[in-house]
Amino acid sequence: MALLELQDITAGYDKNVILKNLNLQVEKGELLSLLGSSGCGKTTTLRLIAGFSEPMSGKFLFDGKDYTHVPLHKRNFGFVFQSYALFPHMTIFDNVAFGLRMRKCSSSEIQNQVMETLELVDLKGYEKRFPKELSGGQRQRVALARALVIKPDLLLMDEPLSNLDAKLRVKMRVEIRKLQQKFGITAIYVTHDQEECFAISDKVAIMNQGIIEQLDTPDRIYNRPNTEFIAHFVGFENFLDLTSAEGGYTGADGSFFRADAPQKQGRLKACIRPEDIQIAPLGTDVPNRLDGQIMVETFLGKRYQYNVKTALGEMVVSADQEHIYHSGESVTLSLASNKIILL
Amino acid sequence: MNKKALTIGWLMVLPGCLFVVFFMLVPLFLLVFRTFFDEGGSFTLNGYWEMFQSTYFQQVFVRSLKLSLISTAICALLGFPSSYYIAKYSRHKGMLMAFAVFPMFTSPVIRSFSWIVLLGKKGIVNSALMTIGLTSKPISILYNEVSMTIGFIQLFLPLMILSLIGVMENIPEDLNLAAGSLGATKLGTFRHVVLPLSIPGLVTGSVLVFTGCLTAYTTPQLLGGTDTRVLATVIYQYAMSLGDWTQASIVAVVMIVVTVCVSSGINGISRRLNPTI
Ligand SMILES: Nc1ncnc2c1ncn2[C@@H]1O[C@H](COP(=O)(O)OP(=O)(O)OP(=O)(O)O)[C@@H](O)[C@H]1O
Ligand SMILES: [Mg+2]
Numbered sequence: 247m248a249l250l251e252l253q254d255i256t257a258g259y260d261k262n263v264i265l266k267n268l269n270l271q272v273e274k275g276e277l278l279s280l281l282g283s284s285g286c287g288k289t290t291t292l293r294l295i296a297g298f299s300e301p302m303s304g305k306f307l308f309d310g311k312d313y314t315h316v317p318l319h320k321r322n323f324g325f326v327f328q329s330y331a332l333f334p335h336m337t338i339f340d341n342v343a344f345g346l347r348m349r350k351c352s353s354s355e356i357q358n359q360v361m362e363t364l365e366l367v368d369l370k371g372y373e374k375r376f377p378k379e380l381s382g383g384q385r386q387r388v389a390l391a392r393a394l395v396i397k398p399d400l401l402l403m404d405e406p407l408s409n410l411d412a413k414l415r416v417k418m419r420v421e422i423r424k425l426q427q428k429f430g431i432t433a434i435y436v437t438h439d440q441e442e443c444f445a446i447s448d449k450v451a452i453m454n455q456g457i458i459e460q461l462d463t464p465d466r467i468y469n470r471p472n473t474e475f476i477a478h479f480v481g482f483e484n485f486l487d488l489t490s491a492e493g494g495y496t497g498a499d500g501s502f503f504r505a506d507a508p509q510k511q512g513r514l515k516a517c518i519r520p521e522d523i524q525i526a527p528l529g530t531d532v533p534n535r536l537d538g539q540i541m542v543e544t545f546l547g548k549r550y551q552y553n554v555k556t557a558l559g560e561m562v563v564s565a566d567q568e569h570i571y572h573s574g575e576s577v578t579l580s581l582a583s584n585k586i587i588l589l
Numbered sequence: 590m591n592k593k594a595l596t597i598g599w600l601m602v603l604p605g606c607l608f609v610v611f612f613m614l615v616p617l618f619l620l621v622f623r624t625f626f627d628e629g630g631s632f633t634l635n636g637y638w639e640m641f642q643s644t645y646f647q648q649v650f651v652r653s654l655k656l657s658l659i660s661t662a663i664c665a666l667l668g669f670p671s672s673y674y675i676a677k678y679s680r681h682k683g684m685l686m687a688f689a690v691f692p693m694f695t696s697p698v699i700r701s702f703s704w705i706v707l708l709g710k711k712g713i714v715n716s717a718l719m720t721i722g723l724t725s726k727p728i729s730i731l732y733n734e735v736s737m738t739i740g741f742i743q744l745f746l747p748l749m750i751l752s753l754i755g756v757m758e759n760i761p762e763d764l765n766l767a768a769g770s771l772g773a774t775k776l777g778t779f780r781h782v783v784l785p786l787s788i789p790g791l792v793t794g795s796v797l798v799f800t801g802c803l804t805a806y807t808t809p810q811l812l813g814g815t816d817t818r819v820l821a822t823v824i825y826q827y828a829m830s831l832g833d834w835t836q837a838s839i840v841a842v843v844m845i846v847v848t849v850c851v852s853s854g855i856n857g858i859s860r861r862l863n864p865t866i
Contacts, residue, residue, distance in 0.1 A: 298766050318769040319777075325770040331763035335785045335863045344781070345771035376865055396771060 247310065249274040249432055250295070250400065255304035257294050264290045265456045267304070272449075277426050277433045278461075279443040282453030283479075288436040289404055291453070295434065296402050297321050308400070319348075324393030326403040330385045332377040338364070338388055339373035345396035363395040366425065383414045387421075394425065401426070401433040407442065415439075419446050440480065444468065452476050474515060474589055482517040482587065483562040489513050499557035503534045505586040515589045520564035522585035525552060525577055527569075532580035536561070540575045554579060617845075624839045636839045646823075646840075653819040654847065656734060656809075657802035660741035664749040664798045665791060667742070672753035672790075673783065677762075689750045692743055701740055701811035708736050732814035740808040745801045749794035756790030757783070785863040792859045796852045803848060820844050 248271035258264040264287045272278045280288045293299050295306065297318035306314045313321065332341050339360055346356045364370050367387040377385055386406060393401060406422070407415045423446050426433050437443050443450055444464040451461040452475075460472045471477040474485065486503075488495035490511050494504040505516065526532060538556035550570060552563045554577060561579060571577055627633045640646050675685045692700065707713050708731040715727040730736055760783065768778040806821045813819065818826070820840055828837035 293766075296766075296770055298769075318766070319772050319774055321770070322772070323770060325767065327763050327767060329761065329763055331761065331767040333764060333767075333782060335865045344768070344773075348768075348772035348777060378865075392767075392771070 248272060249309055250434075251305075251307040252291075252295070253305040253307065255291075255294065255301045255306065257290060257299065257301040257304075263302070263456070265294075265301075268457060270451060270458060270461070272432060272434060274432055275430045276448040277423070277435060277446060278449045278451060279435045279437060279447040280451050280453055281437060281440065281443045281479075284438060286453045287456045288438075288453055292402050292404050292434060292436050295400070296323055296325050321400075322396065322398055323400045323402055324396060324398035326386075326389050326393050326401070326406045328405045328408055330377075330389040330409075332385055332388055332392070334377055336376075337373060338369065338375050338377070338380070341377065341388055342373075342392045342395050344392065349396070359395055363391045366394070367391045367421070382409050383418065386410060386418065390422065390425075394429075394431075397429075398431070401431050403433065404436045405438070406435075408437075408439075415442065422446065452479060469587075471517075471587060472589070474517070477517045477587065477589065481519060483520050484518050484523065486516045486518075486558050487513070488516050497536075497558045501536055501557070503581060503586065504583045505588060506584040507586065507588050510588050517587050517589060518581055518585055520551065520562045521549075522582045523561060523563045524580040524582070525554075525563050525565045525571065526580065528576040528578050530578050532578060534581040534583055534586075536579045536581065538577060538579060540571050540573050540577060543571060543573055552577075620838050621842055623835060624842055636835060637843075640836070640839050640843075649818050649820060649823050650843070652734070652817065653803060653821075656738055656741065656819065657799050658851075660738050660745065660802045661795050661799045663738070663742055664746050665795060668746055668749035668753055668794065669787070669791075672750050672757055673787075675750070676754045676757035686751075686754065690747045693747050697740075697744060697805070697807040698811065700743060701808055704736060704740055704743075704812055705731060708739070732812065732817070734813075734817055736812040737809050737817065737819075740812040741802045741805065744805065744808055745798040748797045748801065752794035752797065753787060753790040756787055756793075760786045788859045788863040792855055795855050799851055799855070800848050803844060820847075 250270070250272040252268055252270040255265055255268040255270075256263060257268075268287075268291065270291070280291060282288055290299075294301055297313075297316065300315065304314075305312060308321075333344065336344070342360045342363060343356050346359060351359070360373070361370070364373060367390055369384060369387055369391065372380065372384065372388075377388065380388065386409070389406070403422070407418050410418060419442055422435075425431070435443070435446060444467075447464055449461060450464050450467045451458045452467060453459070454475050460467060460476050462470075462472075467476065468480050471480055471482065477485070486497060488497055488503065490509065490513075491502065494502055495514075495516065496502050503516070524532065528537060536556050536558065538554040538561065540552050541555050541560070542553040544551040544553075546564075549564050549566055552565065552571060554561045554563055556579065563579060624636055625632055625634065627635065641650075671689070675682055675689070679685055705712075709715070710727040710729075710731075712731075714730065715724075718724045718728065719726075730739075764782050764786070765778050768782045769775075773781060803819075804821055806825065809817070809819045809822050810825075813822070820843065824837045824840045824844075827833045827840065
């Protein structure tokens with residue numbers, strides 16, 4: 247059974263419903279990311295799990311127990327805020343020690359554990375400083391240490407890296423992942439940075455308008471999106487309306503495509519990434535052929551991007567610079583059959 | 590900042606500075622100055638010496654200090670929870686703030702008269718106490734230190750509440766949530782997060798209330814008796830009834846010194862509670 251389970255959770259602010267019958271499962275020891283566009287309800291979900299708010303309906307099970315109405319301070323979950331939320335009037339030591347003091351640990355125990363945790367996040371020697379005397383990255387690490395020192399049953403992080411510069415973000419996400427794996431902490435990580443999310447997670451839950459559209463491993467999300475929304479989200483730019491036929495699918499103009507994925511029936515949508523379409527001079531004999539005319543060519547440095555007008559709509563194609571085509575030229579496209587995703 | 594902006598800045602503060610210098614600093618200096626010289630014009634501390642020798646003045650001095658401190662403490666105790674509620678939980682913040690400040694819209698004279706009506710021998714408070722049987726004959730709560738303290742509190746509680754709300758509103762809600770997620774109860778969060786972070790507001794409020802109480806004239810004059818005079822009413826007595834301006838000035842200087850000392854004392858205590866301010 248999953249360690250954490252959200253069952254049919256409906257939640258929102260006042261009468262404003264944000265999460266609609268949301269279901270989510272997280273296994274022990276895994277890091278799950280909530281990924282989605284701004285305003286889709288990631289923070290709302292995380293705060294609900296943390297106990298900052300209660301759902302309007304539905305159930306939250308943790309370790310088999312009903313946690314829906316367990317008060318915040320009894321949950322033993324660590325929370326890392328986007329704003330870090332360090333206590334400005336306490337030293338770094340006292341910030342990290344706060345959770346242990348609330349648990350009435352002995353002062354020698356506090357001393358040991360705080361110093362150990364500060365060493366873990368590479369902040370030894372900073373314990374006498376105040377938060378305003380630290381850089382953004384250091385504050386972020388204090389926030390992480392403060393949440394880790396209580397040995398949380400669950401670690402919740404709300405865009406913990408979004409205030410850092412790109413380089414530091416990459417470094418810190420590796421650190422977070424290392425610590426999480428070292429201690430086998432179950433964690434939920436909110437982000438809207440796709441790369442960060444794929445890099446750090448065991449599982450990814452893609453959220454859209456208050457529901458989870460797909461919960462899967464990063465590579466399945468990337469390569470096998472379930473819905474058009476997710477396909478868009480992870481960079482599929484070409485969508486085709488197809489109808490199933492003998493051994494493949496036909497487009498509106500009668501063109502025929504084969505796909506490696508198991509055959510589906512009826513009308514359906516297929517999608518493919520720009521780099522999975524080959525471009526060739528008009529009339530070249532290629533499999534999964536689609537003819538069109540170049541509308542725009544865009545130089546992207548390493549590669550060229552072409553917007554090609556075809557009978558099935560506009561296609562975005564990304565090609566190397568071996569042969570450069572120009573707008574107005576007629577071309578033949580070839581859609582890689584193993585890269586066509588059926589939705 | 591460039592030179593031009595600096596010049597303009599100086600020009601803009603100039604009128605205010607001139608006003609303060611000529612109508613406050615200069616008279617204040619003259620006031621302090623004259624208390625150190627006798628009629629013949631030679632330097633002396635005799636005025637102060639004699640003042641502090643008199644038992645009457647000693648009583649007045651202690652009473653002023655005591656009533657002001659008690660009123661400040663009660664204002665802090667009463668103001669803290671209400672400010673916290675208004676700042677953090679209330680949906681009707683505007684309305685509640687208006688209520689809190691409302692007493693300031695009427696003059697201290699009118700308010701003191703209302704208290705006279707309420708606290709008198711036949712006033713509502715005494716009638717109520719007698720009806721419920723807490724006392725058999727009216728207790729005296731008018732024209733003494735009790736009525737003065739009540740008057741002070743009503744007069745200055747709004748200042749405490751406004752100072753506190755201003756600071757509490759700026760405590761990020763995330764800090765409370767962080768404390769809670771680390772295992773702090775509501776009380777623990779209050780004790781370790783809200784209270785220390787509210788100290789700046791408490792300091793401002795306390796200094797305002799204390800100075801207000803110490804220097805208030807109308808309220809002690811109307812709600813106090815002849816045997817419960819305070820520094821402010823004594824100044825009036827010296828200057829207007831006895832025509833002794835030097836004595837009055839000495840009391841005024843004492844009042845200023847007390848205000849400065851107590852304010853810095855409050856600051857010192859608060860710095861210990863919250864080292865970052
Ligand atoms: N305190 C609030 N009161 C009312 N509505 C809110 C409140 N907080 C968030 N919302 C609304 O709830 C919706 C979901 O917000 P949420 O903060 O969960 O989004 P998010 O997925 O975390 O977005 P982001 O990536 O921008 O942080 C939004 O439409 C937002 O306007
Ligand atoms: Mg958010």
